[in-house]
Amino acid sequence: MKHFDVAIVGSGPSGASTAFYLGEKGISTVIIEKETLPRYKTCGGGFVNRGKKDMPFSINEVVEREFYTVDTYFNNNNEICYTSKKDTPIITMIMRDAFDNLIVEKAKELGVTLLENHKLLSIEHQNDISILKTSQGEISTKFVIAADGVLSPTAKMSGWKNDTRKLIPALEYEVEVSNEDFERLSKKVRFDIDAVPYGYAWSFPKKNHLSLGVLTTKKGKINLKEYYRKYLQTLGIKKIIKEDAHGFQIPLAPRTDGFVKNNVFLIGDAAGFAEPITAEGISNAILSGKYVAESLIESNLDRNLTEQKYIEKLNIKLLPELNSAQKLSKFFYHNNPIRNYLLNKYGQYFNNIMVDILHGDRPFPTNVSEKLKTKVKEKIF
Numbered sequence: 001m002k003h004f005d006v007a008i009v010g011s012g013p014s015g016a017s018t019a020f021y022l023g024e025k026g027i028s029t030v031i032i033e034k035e036t037l038p039r040y041k042t043c044g045g046g047f048v049n050r051g052k053k054d055m056p057f058s059i060n061e062v063v064e065r066e067f068y069t070v071d072t073y074f075n076n077n078n079e080i081c082y083t084s085k086k087d088t089p090i091i092t093m094i095m096r097d098a099f100d101n102l103i104v105e106k107a108k109e110l111g112v113t114l115l116e117n118h119k120l121l122s123i124e125h126q127n128d129i130s131i132l133k134t135s136q137g138e139i140s141t142k143f144v145i146a147a148d149g150v151l152s153p154t155a156k157m158s159g160w161k162n163d164t165r166k167l168i169p170a171l172e173y174e175v176e177v178s179n180e181d182f183e184r185l186s187k188k189v190r191f192d193i194d195a196v197p198y199g200y201a202w203s204f205p206k207k208n209h210l211s212l213g214v215l216t217t218k219k220g221k222i223n224l225k226e227y228y229r230k231y232l233q234t235l236g237i238k239k240i241i242k243e244d245a246h247g248f249q250i251p252l253a254p255r256t257d258g259f260v261k262n263n264v265f266l267i268g269d270a271a272g273f274a275e276p277i278t279a280e281g282i283s284n285a286i287l288s289g290k291y292v293a294e295s296l297i298e299s300n301l302d303r304n305l306t307e308q309k310y311i312e313k314l315n316i317k318l319l320p321e322l323n324s325a326q327k328l329s330k331f332f333y334h335n336n337p338i339r340n341y342l343l344n345k346y347g348q349y350f351n352n353i354m355v356d357i358l359h360g361d362r363p364f365p366t367n368v369s370e371k372l373k374t375k376v377k378e379k380i381f
Contacts, residue, residue, distance in 0.1 A: 001131075001137075001138050001139065001140055002030075002139055002140070003028075003129075003139070003140040003141065004028045004029060004030040004113070004139065004140075004141045004142075005022075005027050005028045005029065005141065005142050005143065005301055006018075006022055006027060006028070006029045006030070006141060006142070006143045006144075006145060006296065007029075007030050007032060007130075007132055007139055007141035007143070007144050007145070008029065008030065008031045008032065008144075008145040008147055009032045009120055009132075009144065009145065009146055009147060009148045009154045010031075010032075010033065010146070010147035010148035010149060010154075010268075010270075011031050011033040011037060011100055011104050011114070011147075012041065012096075012100055012147060012148075012149060012268065012285065013099070013100060013103060013268070013282050013285045013286045013289070014147040014267045014268030014269075014270075014285035014286065014288055014289040015031060015145065015147030015148075015267070015268070015289065016031065016100060016103035016104045016106075016107055016289075017103060017285075017286045017289035017290060017293070018145055018147065018267065018289035018290075018292055018293045019031050019104070019107040019112045020056065020103060020106055020107040020110065020112070020293075021056075021289070021290055021293035021294070021297070022112070022293050022296065022297070023107050023108075023109075023110030023111050023112040024110055025297050026111065027296065027297070027301070028111075028113075029107075029111075029112045029113070030112070030113040030114075030115060030139060030141070031104065031107070031112060031113070031114045031115065032115050032118045032120060032132065032134060032139070033114065033115065033116050033117075033118065034117070034118065034119040034120070034135075035116065035117070036116050036117055037097075037100070037101045037104060037114070037116060038097035038098060038100065038101035039097055040096070040097050041096035041097060041100060042096075042172055042246035042247075042248045043096045043172065043282075044172055044202060044204050044211050044213050045064070045093055045094050045095055045096060045099075045204060045206065045211055046091045046092075046093060046189070046202070046204050046211075046280065047059075047091065047092045047093070047094050047099070047282050047283075048090065048091055048092075048278075048280055048282075048283055048358040048359070048360075049086075049088065049089060049090055049091070049092070049358065049359045049360050050283055050357070050358060050359060050360030051280075051282055051283025051284075051286055051287070051360075052089075052092055052283075053360055054283075054286065054287065054290070055286070057106055059092070059094070059099065059102060061102065062094055062095070062098040062099050062102050063092055063093070063094060064093040064094060064095060064206045064207040065092075065093040065186075065205055065206060065207065066089035066091075066092050066093070067089060067090060067091050067092075067093070067188065067189045067205075068085055068086055068087070068088070068089055068090060069083055069084065069085045069086075069090070069188060069189070070083070070084050070090050070091065070189050070190075070191065070351075070355050070358075071083050071188050071189065071190045071191070072084075072190075072191045072192075072193060072347075072351050072354075073190070073191070073192045073193065073195075074193045074194055074340075074343050074344075074347060075193075075194050075335070075340065075343075076192070076194055076195060076234075078234060080347070082347045082348045082350075082351040083351075084348075084351050084352050084354075084355035086355065086359050088359075090189075090355055090358055090359050091189050091204075091358070093204055093205065093206050093207075093211075095206065115134070115136070115139075117135070117136065118134040118135060118136050118137075119134060119135040120132060120133075120134055120148075120153060120154060120157070121133045121134060121135060122157060123144065123154070123157045123158060123264070125262055125263070128142060128263075128303070129141070129142060130142075130144055130262075130263055130264075132144070142263065142301060142303075143263050143265065143296065143301070143303070143306070144158070144263055144264045144265070145264075145265050145267060145292060146158065146264055146265065146266045146267065146270045146271075147267050147268055147270060147285075147289065148270060149268070149269045149270060150167065150248070150249050150250065150251055150269040150270070151249075152266070152269070152270035154264065154270070155264075155266055155270050158261050158262065158264040159261045159262075159264075160255065160257065160261070160266075162257070163255075164255045164256040164257050164272075165251040165252075165253055165254065165255055165272035166219070166251065166252045166253035166272075167219075167249045167250070167251055167252075168199075168215060168216060168217050168218070168219065168249065168250050168252050168279070169215065169216065169222070169224060169247065169248075169249060170213060170214065170215035170224070170247070170248055170249070170250055170279070171213055171214050171215070171224045171225065171228055171245060171246070171247050172211060172212075172213040172245075172246050172247075172248065173211070173212045173213060173228065173243055173244065173245050173246070174206075174209055174210075174211060174242075174243070174244040174246075175209060175210045175211075175212050175237075175240060175242070175243050175244075176208075176209045176210075176240070176241040176242040176243070177209075177210060177237055177239065177240060177241060178238075178239050178241065181235075181236070181237050181238070181239070182205075182208075182209075182210070184236075185203060185205060185210060185235060185237075186205040186210070187205070188203075188205075189202075189203070189204060189205070190202065190203040190235075191278075192231065192234065193332075193333070194335055195214065195227060195230070195231050195234065196214045196215065196216050196222070196224065196227045197216060197218065197222065197335075198216050198217045198218035198333045198334065198335075199214065199215045199216035199217050199218070199333060200214075200215065200333075201213065201214045201227070201228070201231040201234075202214075203235060209242075212228070212231065212232075212235075213228075214227045214228045214231060215250065215279055217252060217276075217279075217329055217333050218333075224247075225245075250269075250274050250279045250281065251269050251271075251272035251273070251274050251281075252272075252274060252276045252279060252326070252329070253272055253276065253322070253326055254271060254272040254273060254319065254322055255271060255272050259271050259310070259311070259314065260307045260310065260311070263303055265292050265306075265307075265310060267285065267288040267289050267291075267292050268281065268284070268285035268288055268289065269281055269285065271288060273285065273287075273288050273318065273322065275322070275325055276322065276325040276326045276328075276329040277325050277328055277329045277332060277354070278354075278358065280358075284318060284322075287318060288314070288318065291310060291313040291314060291318070292306075292310050294309070294313065295307075295309035295310040295313060317363070320366065321363055321364040324364040324365060324366055325364050328364070328365075
């Protein structure tokens with residue numbers, strides 16, 4: 001049986017980033033992946049600059065497109081568009097198979113072991129060691145990092161029985177359109193707020209196709225396919241050459257029952273760290289991976305100290321920002337007269353703030369509820 005100091009379940013951005021940082025410090029690390037890399041991963045593939053600027057290496061070789069402007073539409077109004085610009089890319093388009101594999105390869109160069117086609121079957125804790133039984137054998141480790149996404153079998157095996165995250169539905173389509181439509185739609189990133197009740201639709205141009213999608217932030221039954229078809233009409237797409245649909249869930253709120261049990265640490269979507277307004281998860285997945293790696297390194301692999309440091313790091317920035325973003329999301333996606341008044345009058349201002357956040361130029365504001373109430377009173381009275 002092979003032994004590693006750290007076993008990471010999942011090779012997405014959170015797990016691969018954790019492995020990279022641990023590999024830099026020479027900590028024996030294994031990535032356990034149930035599939036063969038590179039593998040397709042359902043995702044809009046819009047990597048915002050606030051996450052990209054923290055990458056420890058260039059990702060140029062996997063970049064499909066870069067966009068310096070973002071167009072936002074509200075209230076299903078195809079006439080009024082708010083456009084925000086930056087001197088450096090706001091959103092970088094990637095395909096997750098290539099992007100995830102790049103990070104894994106960088107980690108492997110630093111000595112990290114990758115075990116592909118190893119499906120995790122069970123975890124058994126024995127004093128300070130855990131035995132991970134996989135479809136191809138057993139592995140022992142001192143620490144387990146659950147980086148296996150929104151469904152996270154690792155979390156379920158490790159004691160997180162009741163899911164306290166807020167999971168929302170989304171549909172993402174990889175779409176090939178006519179040359180004429182692609183030429184017309186490939187020049188801009190577009191968000192259509194209210195194209196779906198309590199949600200939005202997006203158009204992300206890739207190298208030679210479009211990533212189109214719809215999501216809602218409200219739980220309950222909703223026919224997302226119907227709203228996707230309506231969005232095709234909004235975009236003026238008349239002919240689909242090829243269309244691959246992928247449904248998935250996004251966690252818009254962190255777990256409320258902790259992020260550590262025994263020696264198992266949750267990161268990324270397994271922890272519920274997607275940003276609640278745009279539902280973008282790559283940036284915080286990478287950030288949480290960095291936090292847990294730093295905690296392991298700084299504590300010299302002491303279990304109690306690692307847990308303490310990880311929670312401290314989460315509470316400095318990530319969790320407070322997610323809390324603020326959740327409150328803003330409730331205001332932003334509830335199509336009511338007060339919200340519409342503010343967006344109609346100050347839509348460009350709000351769009352600039354959101355792009356500043358996506359670009360990494362400002363954090364999410366604190367005391368959101370109080371500030372919104374004050375702003376509403378100022379504008380109405």
